[in-house]
Amino acid sequence: MLKSKDFAQVLIDSGYDFFTGVPCTIIGNLITNLTDRSDVTYIPAVREDAAVGVASGAFMAGKIPVVLMQNSGLGQCLNSLTSLNLIYKIPCLLIVTWRGFEGKDAPEHLVMGRTCDKLLDTVGIPHHNFNHDNIKALINMSYKLVTENREPLVLFLKKGIIE
């Protein structure tokens, strides 16, 4: 498993320089690391749509932002993604933890666990999945996609890939 601080380093080395989000246990250590670092800013948001809004403002002021959240938060920020980011072409990388994957999780995660990727397909937001071997490649590719296409992009992170 990749250490969260190394995961953070890959994000920063690839060019991302502004972070905000709402915690999930899968990204708990990552958020702690980003908060403790002096070279980047992590803004704790009250809701996932507020995180998307702050990230959008940060982009317009010159940053390339990352939003961290659990897949439960996708529903919360769907209106911001569709009526702000997609139509204004304001990009951000969303790292979304995939709770409820293959039905193995607490009951509150099961519906979003089996539908979160289809939800993104429906509204037209591209998404990819992290695995143990593609972390660096996927993050570097995401930076290129986000900055060139000027659209939000989701990278799903399941349990057991970073620690």
Added chain:
Amino acid sequence: MNYREAITTITELLDDQLVICANGLISRETFTIRDRTENFYMIGSMGMASSIGLGVALNKPSKKVIILEGDGNLLMNLGSLPMIGSLQPGNLLHIVLDNEVYASTGNQPTISNVIEKSARYVYVEKVTTKENLRREMTHTLKNEGPSFLLVKIVDTAEQIEIGRVTHSPEQIKERFMSAINQ
């Protein structure tokens, strides 16, 4: 003071300040009264004006950033008040035009009568007249924030048909970003 008079009074005092205009009548009126490249018209994503403004303010400390929204927008994203209060962006001025209704959709009542003082803004003032709004704008534009102005709107004016923002969302973003970097 109706909201047209309030927006006129506010925009008359602006030079290079960046303004995030909330969706609905506020964007449409501001566009009609004084279209500027420094205005970001948020045509959708209701509630997000304060979050977008916070994101801009944190990353562009050399410019004054104004959030211009109504009570409906503020109520939809009240959590942005403690976010702004905890992060303390000194260049942020948060203006809420409080008419106690959702005017863009036909004046259904809001519950904004509970909005008064917010947490940890360094300056909070409520104004009801054009003269006081002008005075408070002059003060808050000059001084360190985050500041909060609650502007009470008594909208007795008949609803005149008001045009929509004619710039495309991408044009709004592109010219706003070029204004940020000037």
